[in-house]
Amino acid sequence: MTARALNSWPQSIIDKIETLSARQDALRAETQLAQTREALTRSRLGEALIVALVARAKAEAEARSVAGRAYRATGLARATPDRRNRLRRLVERLQDRRGPKGQATILAASGLWAGAGGASDLADMEAYAARGADPAAQPPAFFDQAWYLDRYPDVAASGQSPLVHYLLRGGLEGRVPHPLFDHGPYLGQHAPEMGALGLTALEHFIRLGGPRGAAIHPLFQLDHYLIQAPELFETGEIPFLHYLREGAARGLNPHPLFLTDYYRAQAGLGPGDEPLLHYLTQGSAAGLRPHPLFDPAWYRDAYPDVPAAGLDPLVHFVLDRGEGGFSPGPWLDARTYFARRGSDRLPGLDALSDYLQGGAWTVGEPSPGFQAAAYLAAHPELAAEGLTPLERWARLGVAS
Structure with missing residues (x-):
């Protein structure tokens, strides 16, 4: 029996079956054609998306490179050179004997104190020095007071203010001022200039190395950080110090493989906790991941x-x-x-x-x-x- 047209109404059961079968075949063919077109469209869209993503990755890489080169190229303008020769060291030893007032003069000349500026800073330095080896007396500097005292018990036993100790003796003895200061590699790279100027590693970093974009820790990548905080080109603040002061709290990432907010959520850290230091001192040993793809x-x-x-x-x-x-x-x-x-x-x-x-x-x-x-x-x-x-x-x- 000849099948009726698909749009005609069948008059018998056989006609209905034939018509439904024909309709099913037609719908199956249309579905397959639509799936083929969808697959082709998806494939083409996928290829176009990949091309766009490759271009974006290249543009981001170029932006990082340009930012790093620009920052390093202008580093000399931000640097504040200094020299501590034998005569100055002799004067510093005499000032140290004067107690907190003389020690405040040593701190002021070092350039390490990041206070508000003005006469109040000198008063704050004197008050800090008067507290001696107090772990809670954290100075406004890239210097971890409690950590330094714990790492070097002889400093705690001496009763001397730790930052003053570092400037007069500790830095010359190769002691480390902060757990995030990758001291050995920094010394290896800058020892000749440090020796010529008579500066400690921390003084060199604050005055010369940091403003010039010197590496401070393997998990802080200057180029990567700069594109997240472009205001640093105007403020002149050392990027790593900016990260410690506010960058971590803002969720900025110090390295492509350390995602601040991702790690902070795992560790349950508050806004005042520094995630990179926590990872290195506690989180890594506990198996917390700094990045979804690093275990x-x-x-x-x-x-x-x-x-x-x-x-x-x-x-x-x-x-x-x-x-x-x-x-x-x-x-x-x-x-x-x-x-x-x-x-x-x-x-x-x-x-x-x-x-x-x-x-x-x-x-x-x-x-x-x-x-x-x-x-x-x-x-x-x-x-x-x-x-x-x-x-x-x-x-x-x-x-x-």
Whole structure:
């Protein structure tokens, strides 16, 4: 029997069956065609999105580079050179014998005191010096009073004000003024100039190194921080000190692999708590992650020689710069990733930093079994969220 036209009303059961069957076949064909068109459209949109994301990553990298170069190029204008020769040191020893009033003069000349300015500062310095080895007498300086006294018990026993001790003796003896001052590498880089000027490491950093953009800690990346706080080009404040003073509270990130707000939420920190210091002194050992894709507990288990060397896992990973093929966690296999990244790999970067700075959009399978393009196609909102596919996957803890 010849089937009726699809839009005609059937007159018998057989006619109805034939018509319904024809309609089903037609709808199936239309559905398949629509799915094919949707797949093609999604594929084209995905390709266009990846091109845009690659361009964005390159633009961000260029912005960081330009900011860093500009800051370093103008560093000489911000620097405040000083010299502590033998005569000045002799005068300082005499001033020290005068007690708090003379010690305040030493503090004022150092340039370390970040007070309000004016005569009140000298009075505050004298009051500070009079409190001696009081752990609670924290000066307005890049100097951790309580930490210094705990690290150097002989200073506590002497009863002398710790910052005065550092200026007169501690700095010359190589003592560290703050737990976030990566002292050894800084000395190695600036020792000749420090020796020529007679400055301690902290004085050199405050007067010369910091204004010129010198590295202070492996987990503080100047270029990355500057694009988050462009006002520093106008204020002239040392970026690392800005981070300690207000940047951390604002949620600014000191390094691409340390996300301040992400870590703060894990650790349950309040606005006044400094997250980077907390991570290095407590959080890392407790297995708290500084970034969704970096797992310090996993890293210690995977590379047992790292804790034996006395290095924090993230510090070790960053300093290795990808040379050892270390992976940041179970989500990204560094050797597999670098092999697939090929010649596009950015020089001097670890696998995770490279992934976050463009590799996420050019390596189709950054980790075995994880198809980045498919994940991006399923979650195009990643582009607006500023997340990479692996980062979103790790945040959710699932691969869906």
